[in-house]
Amino acid sequence: MVKLGDRLQQERKKQGLSLDEIAHATRIRKSFLEAIEKGEYKKLPSSAYAQGFIKNYIDFLGLPEKELLALFRREFNEEEFLGVLPKSFTQPKEISLQGVKIKRAGIIGVGLLLILIIYIFFQYKSAFFSPSLTVTAPPEKTTIHTQELTVKGTTEPNVSLTVNNIPVFVDTSGNYSKDITVFPGNITIVIKATNSFGKISTIERHITVQGS
Numbered sequence: 001m002v003k004l005g006d007r008l009q010q011e012r013k014k015q016g017l018s019l020d021e022i023a024h025a026t027r028i029r030k031s032f033l034e035a036i037e038k039g040e041y042k043k044l045p046s047s048a049y050a051q052g053f054i055k056n057y058i059d060f061l062g063l064p065e066k067e068l069l070a071l072f073r074r075e076f077n078e079e080e081f082l083g084v085l086p087k088s089f090t091q092p093k094e095i096s097l098q099g100v101k102i103k104r105a106g107i108i109g110v111g112l113l114l115i116l117i118i119y120i121f122f123q124y125k126s127a128f129f130s131p132s133l134t135v136t137a138p139p140e141k142t143t144i145h146t147q148e149l150t151v152k153g154t155t156e157p158n159v160s161l162t163v164n165n166i167p168v169f170v171d172t173s174g175n176y177s178k179d180i181t182v183f184p185g186n187i188t189i190v191i192k193a194t195n196s197f198g199k200i201s202t203i204e205r206h207i208t209v210q211g212s
Helices: 004-014 021-026 028-037 047-061 067-077 087-127
Strands: 133-137 148-155 158-162 166-168 174-181 186-194 200-209
Touching: 004 028, 004 047, 004 067, 021 028, 021 047, 028 047, 047 067, 133 186, 133 200, 148 186, 148 200, 158 174, 166 174
Parallel strands: none
Antiparallel strands: 133 148, 148 174, 158 166, 158 186, 186 200
């Protein structure tokens, strides 16, 4: 029984055509044309490609399409194609690997950009926000019976801090403490923190001082 590949090869040679000429005219790889003529269908990329290549080859040679495609189907074994790809089709794995590398590089780039944004935000947040300020002593609306009072709390390092307009030292952890003299009566203590960009935070304590 004449095989499809033999029939195609005979007709090609009869017409005086080379595989290179047919490959150029049909845009089918020469290696695929050779595989078709040898009946080595497993060297084609897939069953769908195989039938399409063979159909184009048959039409180019002017042979009866219906008859030769039926011959191809008898010879073709679908199971031979499962899990089989030609060497030339292993390249997509490298492309996929490259795609993974590009994706990973993109993720790293976005991560670095976020870190940079966060860094800039913390470096320059003082330009947009008032400094943090807390007063742990004295409590609001407390009554004392002495003229000596300690004002203390926390703020941000490197701010300018005043208590009733008196400069107060702030340590590197943001802690501050100031002893002040007060007089009998209802008084207001103003604690003010000012950062290098002029942003201000203010807390008031309203104290009642009774004579001892």
